[in-house]
Amino acid sequence: MDKPLKILHESLNNRVIVELRSGRAYxxxxxxxxxxxxxxxxxxxxxxxxxxxxxxxxxxxxxxDNIIYVSP
Amino acid sequence: MDKPLKILHESLNNRVIVELRSGRAYxxxxxxxxxxxxxxxxxxxxxxxxxxxxxxxxxxxxxxDNIIYVSP
Amino acid sequence: MDKPLKILHESLNNRVIVELRSGRAYxxxxxxxxxxxxxxxxxxxxxxxxxxxxxxxxxxxxxxDNIIYVSP
Amino acid sequence: MDKPLKILHESLNNRVIVELRSGRAYxxxxxxxxxxxxxxxxxxxxxxxxxxxxxxxxxxxxxxDNIIYVSP
Amino acid sequence: MDKPLKILHESLNNRVIVELRSGRAYxxxxxxxxxxxxxxxxxxxxxxxxxxxxxxxxxxxxxxDNIIYVSP
Amino acid sequence: MDKPLKILHESLNNRVIVELRSGRAYxxxxxxxxxxxxxxxxxxxxxxxxxxxxxxxxxxxxxxDNIIYVSP
Amino acid sequence: MDKPLKILHESLNNRVIVELRSGRAYxxxxxxxxxxxxxxxxxxxxxxxxxxxxxxxxxxxxxxDNIIYVSP
Structure with missing residues (x-):
């Protein structure tokens, strides 16, 4: 499995920071x-x-497609 | 089924918030x-x-393609 | 047929509002x-x-690709 | 044939207005x-x-891909 | 051959104007x-x-993908 | 292997600079x-x-899709 | 081989100017x-x-996808 997906997968049920274009984040x-x-x-x-x-x-x-980065 | 689609599917006939780019929402x-x-x-x-x-x-x-997020 | 296309199809020959990016509508x-x-x-x-x-x-x-929404 | 292409086809050799993004038209x-x-x-x-x-x-x-509309 | 490509093809070795987005041209x-x-x-x-x-x-x-028009 | 991917591959486990659109970098x-x-x-x-x-x-x-360049 | 790729290929190991959107160049x-x-x-x-x-x-x-032109 590709590394980016592997990291996403390992982050399931954990807290993440998702930063979007235009100064918004979750x-x-x-x-x-x-x-x-x-x-x-x-x-x-x-x-x-x-x-x-x-x-x-x-x-x-x-x-x-609005995501800049996901940080586990 | 992928989780994002599963959540959309479960939201059928329920009230959702749809936020679009440029400060508009439904x-x-x-x-x-x-x-x-x-x-x-x-x-x-x-x-x-x-x-x-x-x-x-x-x-x-x-x-x-204008959607930022859908919140059930 | 997918619901969005079904609604478009049922709107044929009826008046619709089409809103585009940048404040323009038809x-x-x-x-x-x-x-x-x-x-x-x-x-x-x-x-x-x-x-x-x-x-x-x-x-x-x-x-x-410029359309934000179509309202029947 | 899809309706949009049919209208384009029928417009061949006729005068059309083509409006592009950013206030330009032909x-x-x-x-x-x-x-x-x-x-x-x-x-x-x-x-x-x-x-x-x-x-x-x-x-x-x-x-x-710059076209907003074509009007026959 | 599609008409746009045919015109491009016939323009080979001739002078053209290529206008790009953001006010630049060649x-x-x-x-x-x-x-x-x-x-x-x-x-x-x-x-x-x-x-x-x-x-x-x-x-x-x-x-x-930056081109608005090509004029032979 | 294409050269851009080859350079990415050789950069694994090394420090890189990643520059994104809108003045942000990692x-x-x-x-x-x-x-x-x-x-x-x-x-x-x-x-x-x-x-x-x-x-x-x-x-x-x-x-x-936000990346402008990667510099090993 | 398509002409644009042919020119890129012939430019290998030579100095080029690469202009990107937003006033940046290499x-x-x-x-x-x-x-x-x-x-x-x-x-x-x-x-x-x-x-x-x-x-x-x-x-x-x-x-x-950020490139406007490459000049050998």
Whole structure:
């Protein structure tokens, strides 16, 4: 398995930081992903904007093509 | 089935928040979707701009490639 | 048939609102579409900019990749 | 044949308006197109910018991916 | 052969104007192209910015995806 | 093997600079990559913004489509 | 072989100018490329910004999708 997917896989059920284009980020539990789009499902996710939490989602599907990085 | 699609599927007939690029969002009942584009059909949808409802749609097809996230 | 296409299909010969990126919209009769691009053909279409009609087209082919939503 | 292509095909040798992203448009005779890119060939085309003609082309190949709409 | 490619082909060894996104253009001899990307090779090309020559290239490969139009 | 991938491969376990669009960069150990997306895994990565470190990641998956260059 | 690739191939081990979107350019020895992405490997490359060298790379992989032109 490719290394990026391997790291995603090992991060399942763990807290990750997902940074998107345009200064938005999500901090939450990685609940799933798909291949090759890298769409992510996060649980208990804080939506961050310029460093502060602006919203909270029990569950959120984040489209992969807006993602800059995922940090386990 | 991939987790992101599974969550979309389980959200059918339920209220979702769909956030798009450029500060626009839709709050409505998820009536359908397609794969792999993630185009969505929403019913009884409020169109939100910067946090307030600016329009209302009985039915709306939202193209997937503008979506940042879908929150069930 | 996928739900988004089914809704498009049922909207044939009916009035739809097509909103594009950059504040432009078309109000017209849906005369056709293609798959998977979602290019649309509209008849008797008003071109709207920031809420007011700026042009009128007997017939117009709108490329799908600029579309944000189609509302029947 | 898909409706959008059918309309393009019927517009051959007729005058069309082609509007591009960023406020540029071409008014000219449709001389050809390709599929699926929707690259167009226009003859005797006026290049319009914000409503006035800024250039004239005997022949011009317009790439499809900049096109917002084609109006026969 | 599709009309846009046919026009490109007939323009080989002739002077063309290639306009790119962001106000840049090239005036030069069309020395080659590829399909389907429409990458171009130009010889003796002037690089134009807002209407005046800012650089000169004996040979230049221009990527197709920045091109707005090619005018023979 | 293509040269760009060969250079990536030889850079495994070595320090690389990854520059992204919008003035952001990562300095870290290349731990893996995939093909053809060029998604990268970096270890012990400093996140740089306009030349100064703004964050630190033990591990980070950087999506390939935001990358401008990778410098071993 | 397509002409653009032929020119790239003949430029191997020679100095090229690679101009990217957003006013950035690289002047260096072309050490390799791949197809169809046109990712490039440059050696002894100067990174130019608005006409002056701002950085130097012994080796750099430049992603093809940011390239405007390559000039041998």
């Amino acid at each position: 901090h939450g539990i990685l609940d799933g992903y798909d291949v090759p789009h890298m769409n992510l499902v996060l649980k208990n996710a804080d939506e961050m904007k310029d460093g502060s939490a602006v919203d909270k989602h029990n569950m959120v599907i984040v489209r992969g | 709050h409505g009942i998820l009536d359908g979707y397609d794969v792999p584009h993630m185009n969505l059909v929403l019913k009884n949808a409020d169109e939100m701009k910067d946090g307030s409802a600016v329009d209302k749609h009985n039915m709306v097809i939202v193209r997937g | 109000h017209g009769i849906l005369d056709g579409y293609d798959v998977p691009h979602m290019n649309l053909v509209l008849k008797n279409a008003d071109e709207m900019k920031d809420g007011s009609a700026v042009d009128k087209h007997n017939m117009v082919i709108v490329r799908g | 008014h000219g005779i449709l001389d050809g197109y390709d599929v699926p890119h929707m690259n167009l060939v226009l003859k005797n085309a006026d290049e319009m910018k914000d409503g006035s003609a800024v250039d004239k082309h005997n022949m011009v190949i317009v790439r499809g | 005036h030069g001899i069309l020395d080659g192209y590829d399909v389907p990307h429409m990458n171009l090779v130009l010889k003796n090309a002037d690089e134009m910015k807002d209407g005046s020559a800012v650089d000169k290239h004996n040979m230049v490969i221009v990527r197709g | 300095h870290g150990i290349l731990d893996g990559y995939d093909v053809p997306h060029m998604n990268l895994v970096l270890k012990n990565a400093d996140e740089m913004k306009d030349g100064s470190a703004v964050d630190k990641h033990n591990m980070v998956i950087v999506r390939g | 002047h260096g020895i072309l050490d390799g490329y791949d197809v169809p992405h046109m990712n490039l490997v440059l050696k002894n490359a100067d990174e130019m910004k608005d006409g002056s060298a701002v950085d130097k790379h012994n080796m750099v992989i430049v992603r093809g």
